[in-house]
Amino acid sequence: MRIISGLYKSRKIVAPKKLPVRPTTDMAKESLFNIINNHYYFDDISVLDLFAGTGNISYEFASRGTLNITSVDQDYGCIKFIYQTAKNFDMPIEAIKSDVFKFLEKTSLKHDIIFADPPYNFSEVQFACIPEIVFKNSLLKDNGLLIIEHSKQTNLSQVSNYSYSKNYGGSVFSFFE
Known part of the structure; x- marks a missing residue:
């Protein structure tokens, strides 16, 4: 994987092969950040990265100047990799090992952007739990955005607070406001 833009543009990050992850493709990531760039100043926002995987x-947010980033994953290897990579690049990323659903129920911090990339084999009910908890607990700031990455086989258009989706290759980003 590589960083698309910003301070660390073109830097490659190689994750250990044993991590249970499916990183967002560079093409999909670049398209996603083009959308986000039209709505936010990266240095003014706080980001919560759920099911963070490799980070x-x-x-990408850190490279573009975001100073308040929290990454949550339940896999110790993933959190250790994110922590070490953030330390090596001097990135302001807090890595937290936790079950995402338990974390969302406990946290009271609000974010401008919450990005979730759960396993593609989640059921639609499991996917729908993410926006349900986020909006029930008011975890987004005013004009905040929840983005969920999923496969084309998953349809989240009937979930509360759904706004729109964008398809990129085999990935779909659903936006909730």
Whole structure:
């Protein structure tokens, strides 16, 4: 994986092969960040990266100047990799090992952007739990955005607070406001 833009543009990050991850492709990530760039100043926002995996999305935000980034994953290897990579690049990323659903129920911090990339084999009910908890607990700031990455086989258009989706290759980003 590589960082698309910003301070660390073109830097490659190689994750250990044993991590249970499916990183967002560079093409999909670049398209996603083009959308985000039209709505936010990266240095003014706070980001919550759920099911963070390798930290791919968190690194992109950090490279573009975001100073408040929290990455959450339940896999110790993923959190250790994110922590070490953030330390090596001097990126402001807080890595937290936790079950995402338990974290969302406990946290009271609000974010401008919450990005979730759960396993593609989640059921639609499991996917729908993410926006349900986020909006029930008011975890987004005013004009905040929840983005969920999923496969084309998953349709989240009937979930509360759904706004729109964008398809990129085999990935779909659904936006909730």
